[in-house]
Amino acid sequence: MTGAVLELDQVALHFGGLAAISDLSVSVHAGEVLAVIGPNGAGKTSMLNLVTRVFDASKGRIAFKGQDISRLPRARIAHLGIARTFQNIELFDAATVLDNLLLGRHRFGGGAWWRQVLRTPALTRLEEAHRAKAEEVIEFLDLSPWRNARVAGLPYGVRKVVELGRALCSEPEILFLDEPASGLNPEETRDLAFWIDDIRSDLGITVVMIEHDMSLVNAVADRVVCMAQGRVLAQGSAAEVQSHPDVIAAYLGT
Numbered sequence: 181m182t183g184a185v186l187e188l189d190q191v192a193l194h195f196g197g198l199a200a201i202s203d204l205s206v207s208v209h210a211g212e213v214l215a216v217i218g219p220n221g222a223g224k225t226s227m228l229n230l231v232t233r234v235f236d237a238s239k240g241r242i243a244f245k246g247q248d249i250s251r252l253p254r255a256r257i258a259h260l261g262i263a264r265t266f267q268n269i270e271l272f273d274a275a276t277v278l279d280n281l282l283l284g285r286h287r288f289g290g291g292a293w294w295r296q297v298l299r300t301p302a303l304t305r306l307e308e309a310h311r312a313k314a315e316e317v318i319e320f321l322d323l324s325p326w327r328n329a330r331v332a333g334l335p336y337g338v339r340k341v342v343e344l345g346r347a348l349c350s351e352p353e354i355l356f357l358d359e360p361a362s363g364l365n366p367e368e369t370r371d372l373a374f375w376i377d378d379i380r381s382d383l384g385i386t387v388v389m390i391e392h393d394m395s396l397v398n399a400v401a402d403r404v405v406c407m408a409q410g411r412v413l414a415q416g417s418a419a420e421v422q423s424h425p426d427v428i429a430a431y432l433g434t
């Protein structure tokens with residue numbers, strides 16, 4: 181593990197009078213799996229929405245590999261190598277699994293307009309490279325039985341894997357997963373744990389996972405940050421954080 185790949189420094193986010201995030205400072209180390217836990221409404225998804233520029237921070241700095249990204253246009257985020265999945269799966273239901281995965285290649289472009297009109301060899305090579313990456317991800321996530329199926333008809337657990345696959349197709353340096361285990365059965369959650377481990381070890385991608393399922397957190401997280409009321413309450417190993425008195429009190433609502 182090396183230095184911080186992503187740093188949030190005293191970040192705040194307000195919705196009207198409500199402080200969803202207050203003075204939040206979090207560092208993500210390159211090559212780690214960081215789990216972000218905390219009770220409902222703690223600000224976990226808001227933090228992810230700040231990093232991916234869905235919302236503007238009202239205060240503070242967010243740096244990716246030393247570059248301040250807090251004011252970048254949202255569309256630039258994927259180009260930098262930051263990918264995410266959503267709490268409520270966001271896929272193109274009418275399209276096939278393969279086509280959804282190919283959408284993940286968006287950041288690598290489709291070539292200049294004149295290449296598309298003339299169908300140049302360079303464009304053909306680009307399309308072949310996109311297709312090869314999508315096939316690699318299909319293989320990696322065992323999605324071959326559904327390659328040409330429309331997403332709309334797929335079981336929930338498979339759709340979650342497709343969304344993960346689309347994020348991987350963008351070849352991110354850092355991958356944010358928003359509640360990846362929610363709605364999955366125990367067997368699917370075990371598969372997910374293996375994939376997250378492989379995403380970090382084999383693909384070298386840093387993973388930040390917002391998660392309520394402590395079996396998954398205990399299985400894959402190198403480090404855990406617990407948030408409550410928009411701040412960091414505790415951080416450390418899964419065991420340290422789960423036994424922290426403030427964390428126990430936050431979950432009990434005391």
Ligand SMILES: Nc1ncnc2c1ncn2[C@@H]1O[C@H](COP(=O)(O)OP(=O)(O)OP(=O)(O)O)[C@@H](O)[C@H]1O
Binds near residue numbers: 220223225226227
């Ligand atoms: N778009 C929004 N408009 C207004 N308030 C919001 C918005 N998004 C989040 N909030 C509020 O900000 C606070 C933090 O919400 P957030 O969804 O980030 O928490 P969370 O820790 O991800 O919760 P959960 O585990 O339930 O998903 C909550 O009080 C929530 O109601």
